Amino acid sequence: MTKLQTYTSTLVALSHLRLHPANVRGADAYTEASVAALAANIREVGLLQPLLVQTLDKSGYGVLAGGRRLAALKLLAGDRKVKGFSGKTPIACHVVPDDAPATAALSLSENEMQAPMDAIDRLEAFTALRETDGLDIAAIARMFGLGERSVRETLRIGLVHGEIRDAHRAGAVSLETLKAFAAHPDREVQLEVFTALSSDGQRVESWQVKRALNDRGVRQGDALGRFVLDAYRDADGPVAADLIEEDSVLSDPGLVQTVLARQLDDLAEEARAEMGFAWAEHRIDPDWNAFDAYGRVYPQPVALDPEAQAQVDKLSARIEELAEAYEVAEDMDEQDRLETAHDAVQAEIDGLTTRLRPEDVATAGVIAVWQHGGVRMIPGLVRPEDKPTTGDDADRSGSTPEGQTDTGPKISGKLGADMAHVRTRAMGLALAQCPELARDYAEFLLIRGVCGASGYGDAANSSTVSASVASRGPTEPEGSLRQIETGFETLASDLDVAWLDLPGAEGFAAFRLLTVADRGALLAYAVAQTLEPRTAPTLRDAVREVVEREALPNIRDAWAPDAAFLQRLTKPDLLTILRDVGLRSEAKVYESGRKSNLVDYMVKLFAEPFATLTDAQMDAVTSWAPDLMAHAPVEEEDVTAGAGDGGDDGSETGDGPLPGDTGEMIDAFNAVPLADGTPRVEVVKVA
Template identity: 30%
Template sequence: MSLSHSPAADAATPAAPVAPAASADARPSGGLVVQYGEVRDIPLNRLKASPKNARRVGHSAEVIAARAASITHKGVLQPLVVEPEIKDGRETGYYLVSAGEGRRQALRLLAKRKALAKGAAVRCVVDTTNDPAEVSMDENLSREPMHPADQFEAFKDLAERKGYGAEEIAARFGVKPDIVRQRLRLGAVAPALLDLYREEALTLEQVTAFAVNPDPERQMQVYAQLCAQGRQPYAIRRAMTEMKVAADDRRVRFLGFEAYVAAGGAVLRDLFTPDNEGWVEDVALLDRLVGEKLAALAEAVRDREGWKWASAHLEFPHGHGCARIWEHLLPRGAEDIATLEALDAEARELIDQWADVDPLPPEVEARLTAIEDAREAIGDGYGFDADEKARAGVLVVLAPYGEARIDRGFVRPEDQPAPEPDDAAEVGADDADGLASGEGEGEEGEADAPWDGDDEADGGDEAGAEPAGDPAAPLPERVVADLTAHRTAALRDALAQDPDLAQLALVHALVSRVFGMGGAASCLDIRWGSRELGVYAEGIAESPAALAIAERHRQWARQTPTQPEDFWDFVIGLDGDSRASLLAHCVSLTLDGLRAWERRPVPVLAHVETLATALALDMRAYWRPTGRRYLDRVTKAQVLAAVADAVSPDAAARLSGLRKAEMVEAAEPLLVEAGWLPSVLRTARPEGEAAEDAAPRTEAIDEVEALAADEAGEAPALDPETMADDFDPGPGDEAEVAAMLAEAAA
C-alpha cells in the first residue's frame, strides 16, 4: 500500500500544475513525458467512484480500515488519478477516481469518524489524456507487492530502530497486533533462511516452522540436520521443539501453565498454530513441580481420611505387591439415619403433592434439589472403617488427561493380618502334605496296606484283649477320606440336578476368588485366573475398556463382604439380575484372547472369535491407530497398506516417498478419521449380515504397488525387498505378512 504526507500539508502548499498533453498521439517533441495531467488539490466531497474502474470486486472493510489507519499516521503518499465528470458536454465540478478508489474510501471513512473534514483537500492528478480504464488496470496490475521476507525484516527494523511495540506498529499499519507479532517472529528467523525463502528454496510454511523457536542458531542446526526430503513443516516444528513438553501434555494440564511460569519456568510460544499455548522448556522443573503437587495431594488425602500411608506416582506402579481391600457399606449413626428418613419423607410428600403439575414450580424444584444435595452430603454409606485405614494406604497417580486418580485400600505385605488359626484345617492340610510327600510310608518307602479293620488300636495289651478306645477321638484320616469321597459324589449328583443352585454356587466360588483376601471360600474346584495384560500392552490400564472394567470392579467390590465366610449369604441375597451381572463380571475377567509367543490351541483362539462375533464387538470404540499404539511399531509397507485400505491407493502412493517418521505423522489423522482397524482387531459378522467395510491388507498393497508403477515419476514404487528388510513382525503375524510380501513381489 502506497501512503504519503498528510492532505493538510498538501492543501497548505499547492503544487505547480503540469501541462497535460493534448492526446495520446500528440507526444511532446522533447521526449518522454513523466506524468500526464495537472496536479490539483480537490475537496474530498468532490471525488466520486469511476464507472470505468477495472476492479469490480471492491476492497473489503478490513482493507479500507487498514488504509485509514495508515493515512492517519502518514497521510496519503500517492496522489489519486482522476478525470472530470462530464454530463451534457459540460463538467459538473466533480471528479471520477480512475486510480486510488481504496484511498478515497479510506478518506471517506476518516471523515465519517470526524477525523477529517468532508471537504478536506486531496492531492490528485487530473489526467484527461490516458484511457481511465487502462489507468485503473495499471493501478492494479503493474505494481508488485513487497516480498514477505522483506516485510518481515521491515517490521523487525521498526521494532528495533524506533522501539515500536506490536500494538504501535499495528495501529500505524491498520493490522491486528497478533499479525504484527507473527511478522516480528518471522523477521527474527536466521537471515540465511530468509534468503533461501527469497530464492524459493524454502516455502513460507517451512519458514514458519523454523520460527516456532526464535533461536537462530538452533534454526540453522535443524536446517543442517534435516535433509531436503525431510524438511516438511511438521518435521521442522518437531525438531525445533524436541526436548520440550507440549501444552497438551498431561503433566502441564495437571500443574497448569500459570504455576509453571510462576516458578520461573520458560515457555516457548507458538504464534502460528491456533489454540496452542506452546511448549514447556524446563522439563526438569516441570517434573519436580508435578511430583511435589502429587505428593502434597497424597499427603492431604492421607491426613484428611486417616490412612496409614499414601504415595504419589506419575505412572501406576504395576507390581506393587500390595493386597487390595475395597470400600463397603458402613453402619450409619442414628443422627444420619434420622436425617435421611426425614429428607426422604419430605421428598415423597412434595412429589405426591405436585404429581399432576408439569413443570414443577421453581420453589418446589429448588427444594427437591436441596434435598438431593443434602443426601449427597451425608454420603451413600460406603467407605472404609478405621481399622482398615490403619493398615492400608492410598496411591495417587497422574492419569492420561491431566487429572489425579486416587486409588484407596492397598495393603502392604507386612501390614496384612495373619490368618486366624483353624486346628481342623491345619491338621487336614498337614496330613494332605504328608500323603503327597510320602510321609507315613514304611522304612523301605512302601505305602501301608489298606486298612482291613483288623488292626489293633494303639495301646493293645499282649493278651490280645481289645481296648475300648476313646469315643471322642477323631476318626482315622483314611476313614474320613473314604466317607467324604462318597459324600462328594452324592453332592455332585444332587448339584447336577439343581441348575439354579449350581449357578449360585459358581457365582459364590468366583466371587470368593475375585474379591476375597483370605483365600478361597468355596468347595468348588474352580480355577479362576486373569492374565495381566499390562505386560503385553503398555498403558492399557488407561484404555477405555480397562477404565470401564476397573469402575465396574470397584462398584462390585464396595458391596462384597470383607470376610470369606460371609460371601455365601451375600450371593444368596442378590436378585437374579444382580447375580447374573456379577457372574458376567467375574467370568469376563478370565477371558484370555491374547496371541503372544506361546502356542495356544487352535480351538481356544477360534472360541475368541466366536465370542467376539456373538458380542458384535466393534474395536473402533476402544482403539485408535495412532503412532504410539500401532504405526510406530510396524513397517512402512504396513503403514502404506493401512492407508490404502482405509482411504485410497492414491493416498497411500502420495505417502510412499516419505521417511518413516513423516509417513506416520501424515498417516495417523487419516487412519483415525477413517476408523481403520488391523485385521487382527476386526470382528467377523454373523452369516446374513453385511461384512465389515475393510479389504484384506494384501489387496491394499497390490493396489498401491500397481498405482505407483503406473505413475512412475510422481510417486516411487513400493519395493518388496525394502518391505522385507523393514519387516519386523509381531507375534503371530509371520505367515500373514510373508504372504503379503510375496503377493507384492509378484
Template identity: 30%
Template sequence: MPHPEPTIRSIPLSRLELAPENVRKTPADPAAFAELKASIAAHGLLENLIVRAEDTGEDPGSGPGQAPIERCAVVAGGRRLAAMKALAEEGVLDADHPVPCRVIGAEENAGEVSLAENVVRVAMHPADQVVAFSGLSSSGVSVSAIAARFGVTERLVEQRLSLGGAAPELLDAYRAEEMDLDTLKAFTVTTDHARQMAVWEQVKEYGYGPSGWQVRRLLTEENVSAVSAVARFVGEEAYEAAGGTLTRDLFAEEDARGIWFDDPVLLNELAAEKLRAAADELKKRWKWAEAVVEADWSAIAGFGRISPEPSAPTDEEKAERERLWARHDELVNTDEDEWTDELGQEAEALEARLRSIDEAVSARAAFRPDDYDLAGCIATIGHDGALKVVEGLVRPEDMPGRTDAGETNGADPGRVDAPFAAPSDPRAKVRKETGIGIGLADDQRAVRTTIVKAYLSGDFEAAFDLTLFQFACAAFADNHMAGCLDIAFRETADRPPARANYEDFAAWSPGEAMLAELPGLSLAWMENEDEDAAFAAMRALPEAEKKALYAAAVTRSLKGQLAFEPDARPEFEATVARLDIDFAKHVRPSADMFWSRITKDRILAIARATLGPVWASARAKYKKADLARAMEEAFAADPPEGLKPRAHAAALAWTLPGFAPFDTGRVEEAGEEDPPSEEPGPDAVDGEAPDSATGDAPTDAESGPDADDTAGGDTPAGGELARAIDAMNAVPTADGSLRVIVQGFDSADALVNGEAGDIPEFLRGD
C-alpha cells in the first residue's frame, strides 16, 4: 500500500514531547549526546523529526492559515528532541524554536516508523570523517573549533587529520575494506601521494592482504620514484647536474613512472638547498622562515597559527550572490514533477559560480602588518611537487602573553590559535639518544640475535627457562599469548628484509656461520609417516639429544631485539647475560657496517671514551669517511702502528650499542643532535685527511702517557659484567635462598675478601 506524501511542518519546540511508541528506551551515551548537542548548536537540525499530532481536533500545522496545535508526540528523533530541549534550557535555543517535523497520520504504525528510523541507518565511515575534518582544517578552522562543532575530542580530530595525509584513492580503498586502519596509518609516514600509490599498487595484489608493516618498509626503500613530489620539485636536470644517477625501466611507458632517483640523500640535499633559497626570500617579509622537505600535519601542529584577515565581498559580488541565492531558493522549491535536466544543469552551474565568488573573496584575505613581526612560515614541497608556503606560524616562545612586568608582548592573544603538543614517540627518543638510525638498528638487531641464537642452541637450561616462561604466561597470565599447547611457533628470520639478498651481510653477521656449524640434530624420527611412531621414536632419543633438539628448536623462534629498544623483553636480556656472550670477540665495527652510518660527533664521542681524548682531538678535522676508516683500524684485532696496548684493549672490549645485556646504547660525550631516520651519508668538513688513517696523525706515543687513561675504569666490559651479576642475583639458589654474587674479585677463580664467593660457572675461568 503506497504511503501518503509526507507533510513537513515547522512546529515550536515547546509543543513537542516524546511519544510512548518511540522504540529507543536505553539512555543515550553521555559522550554521544554531547556530540549531538554540539552538532545541533553549530549546524542546526540536519534531519527532521517524525511526529504524530495529538488528537485535539486542530490542524497539525503552524503555517499561514493553519491553527497551531497544542501538542505533537515525537515518534522518531527522541535523542534530537532531548538535545534541543537541553539547548533550550541552556539558553542556546529559544523555547519556541521552530523544528521541522514530518507529520504522520493515524493510518501509519508509529512504532514501526520509529523502529525503521532507528534501525535502517549507517554510521559515518571514518574515511568520510577524515575528508570532512581535513576540509575544515584546510579552510583555516582550528582543531579545537572542529572538536567543538562536532562534540568530539581534540585527540580524535588530530588522529583524523593525520590520516588526511593519505591519497584519496587510499581512503576509497579503506572505505571498500581493501585495507585495514593500521595499513592506512602506515601510508602517512610520507605525505607524498605518488609514493603512497606506488606502494599500494604493489601490496594490494598480495594474496594474504597488505599490512601496515609491509607498507612502512616499502615507503622507506632507497630509490625514489620520479613522480614523487620531492623528485618533481628538484627535477631530473638539476639532480643529474649534481652528479646523481637515474634508473630507467626501458619497458615502462615513456613517462616519469619508469624512472627512479638512485641517491635519496643527494635528492633531499638538493631539495633542502632549493627550499632554503625560497626561505631566505620569505625572511624578508616574515619574522622567520624555515625550509622543511616534508612538512606533514604533525610538523605544523607544534606552532601557533595566525589566520589572515578575511576580505569583504565587493558590492558587485554581494549583488551577484543575492541574485544567485534567490534563484537557488526557487530551484530548491521546484516541484519534483516540474524538474528537468536543464534545471539540474542550471543548479550545478549556479553552485559552481557561488563557490567561485567565495574562493575569490577568500583569496583576498591578508595578514596584518604586525603579523609579519610575530609569525613566520615554512617553505616545503606540496603534493604536486611545487613550492608550498605555510604562513602565519607562531613559535611557542613567541605566543602572545603577559611579560613579568604585566605587559603583553604586543600581539592580540585572541587571533593566535595555540599549538598542540606532538605525541611522544619512545622509539624516536631512543634513536636520538643512541644515534642509531632505523636501518642501522635493523642490521645490528639481526647481527646480535643470530649470535644469541647460536649460544642459546647449546644451552638447554636457558632455552627451557625461556620456553617455560612463555608457556606459563600463556596458561596463567590474564593477557596470555595465542597456538595440544596453544602456543604459536614461528621461525624468525636471521636478516632484516632489506638485507635478504645482500651478499656482504654474512661478513657483518658471524652468527649466521655459527648457526650453520652447530652439531647435527637427531631428526631421523621425523621421517616416520605414522605420527604415533614418530612420537615414540622421539621419546626414545637419549636425553642429551632431546635437550639439544629442544634448545635448537627454541632458538629458531627467538625474536630479535637490541637492549636499548623501548620494547626490549627483560627475559631476553637476562638470558643474554646468562649465556655470557663475548660480542666484542665476535663482531668488530667496520667502516661500512657501522662507523659510516652514525654521525661524526658520535664517532668522536666513542673515540674519546675508548681511545682517549688526545687520539680523538687529533682526528677531529678528518672527513667522515677517513675518520670511519681510522676507527675501523683502531678497533680491529690487529692494532695500527702507534696505538698503545691499553687503548687497543679498550677498543677490543667495546661492543656495539645495544649488544651487551641491558645496555642503554648511550655515549655520555655524544652530542644531542637528532640522528636521521636512516643512515647519514658522509659529511665533508674542513681540513684534509692524511694519506692514511693513522700515518700523519699524532701517534698515541706522542700524545702523552695519559692519552688513553679514559679507557680504564668502568669499561663497557665491566658494565656488562655488573649487569650480568645483577641478573644472576635475582635468580634464587637451589635451596630457595637468595643468591649473593659480588664483584670484588680479580679473576673468576680468585677469593673474595679471603673467602670463596658464590660465583656462577659462566663467570669462572677455564
C-alpha cells in the first residue's frame, strides 16, 4: 500500500514565496485581470486554502500548488489602497519534504482534481450567503470580485421553475438553456414553454427557448420596452419583475402594442400639426413595399424678397465656413459637431428657399413608423386614392366612393376596407340569428338567379347551385371585429354539424333528419358567411339593403366607434366628430392636448355615454356613425331593384332588373305557398 503523504504546516512571509519551477502553470498564466476576482475574495474573507510549497534555497520557498493564490496575494500587497497586505504578511503553507518525488505531479493533482461549481452550486452558495450570512448583492459581488449583474444572473437561476432546474441537474438541460429560461421571470410561463418544447422527447435548446419566450412579453430594457414603459405602467400593465430590473418583462404584449400605437399616433399627430398636413397615421414593422403605392410631395422653390435673399446669403457663407473647418478638423468629435451645425444651417436655408404648395399640403400626410427599435417619421406621403390622376381616370379621381358625400372624417382606402369588413360581419351576425329572413334571402337569390337567367329549362343531372365563404377580413381581428367574430364562434358552437363528418349519402340522410330549428340555424349561419364586404355607399344592391335593414336596423347595436377606429383618424377629424355630436366645449378643451387623451375620452364617450349629456347630445352620441357604416337614408321615390350578391360590383345578372319595389318583390315571393299548400313564411319540416 502506498504510504499516505503528510506535510508540515508553517507560515511564510509573502516576500519569501515564488513559483516553483515544477509548477505546471508558468508565471505568464497569472495576469492581473485573471486574479482580480480571487484577490477581492481573499481581501474580504482571507486565504482559505494554504499554499503547497517546497524549500528552494535559503532565500525562500517555491509554490507547487497555489500559484494563482500567490499572484492574488502579491496583487493585494502591491495595492496601497488595500490595508493589511505587504511583503511581511504571513501566509499559511503546507511544506512538501525535500525528498518527496514527483513534485510536478503534486502541482498537477491540485489543479486537475478540483471539481468546479456549476450554476446550481453557485446559486445555492450565493443564496446561503444572502439568507444565512445576511450579505446583500453588493457585498457578495465585492467578496468574489464580480459585477453585481453577474451575481444577480446567478441568483435569478433560482427563479427558474423547479422542474427545469431538476432537468439541468439530470443533464437533460444545458447551462445555456437554463440561463435562457432564467431570462423570463415568470415561472409558469417557463414551465409552459419547457413542457411544450420537450413534449416530443427531444433535447430543449437555448435558441428554441429564446424564440418561444419572445412572444411571452417584452423585456423592459429593450428599445420597445423603454419606449412604452411609462405609458404601460400608467395603464396598469402587468410586469413580471426580475432581479435585474432591465430584464423584467412587460407581460401583456397586447397592451404593449396598444400603448405603442397610441404613442406613435401622438408623435404622428404632432408632426402633422407642425407641418400642416391633412392626415397622420402610424405603422408598426411595416412592409416597405406597401409604400410604393403612395405618392410623395416635396417643397418647391419660392421667390425670395431682398430681405430673405440677404439672410440666405449670410447662411450660405456660414455653410462655407463650416465646410472649410471640417476639412482641417482632425478630431472626430469636432467633425461630428461641425457636421451637425452644417445640417442645421442647411435646414434653415431650405426653410427659406422652398415651401410646400397648398394643394400638396391639403392631400399629404405623415406616417410614424416603428421599426428596428426606433421611430421614423415619413412626411409628405400621398395616399394612393388621393394621388392625382390624368386622362380618362380624372373623372374617377378622389377618395370619396360613389354615393358617399364628402363630409365627416377623412377615411383612407385601407380604413374604408377594414370598415367594410366590420360592417358586413356585423350584418352577417345579425342575419345568422334571423333564420326566416336568411332562408327568404337565400331562396330568393337562388330561384331568381336560375329562373331569371334561363327560364324554366329542363333539369340536368347535376346542379350548378354553389356557395362559398366570402372574405372575413384580417386573420387576427381587433376591436369591434373581434367581438363580432366571437359572436360567430358562439353561434357556431351551438350548430349541429355532426353530419358533416359522415360520408356521402350517409351524411345527406343524417342532414335530412335534422329538426327544422337546427336546419334553419345552419342555413342562416351559412348565408351569413356569403356576404361580400361592402360599405353602405358602395352596396348598390337594393335586395341586400332590404335584408340588412331588417336584420340590423341600427349599426350601433353591433358596432361603436372604438379605439381601433378612432386611433386611425386625425386629431382634427376627431374634434369635428365631437362638435358634430354637440360637444363643442369639450372639443375646445382637447384642442391643445395629446391625441391619445382625446381618443381615450371619445372611447369612453361612445362606449357608455355620460349621464351629464343633454337629451340632444345623448341622441347624437348614441346614433353617430360614419357614412360608410350607417344605412343610407331611404328615398321615397327609390324603386330601383338590385339582383343579389353575385357580382363583385353588385351589378345586375340575368336578363335585366325585375320591375317593382324590392320590398314588394320579397313580400310577393313570400306570399307564394309551397307545393304542399303550406304558407312559405311558416316553418315547414322537410321529409
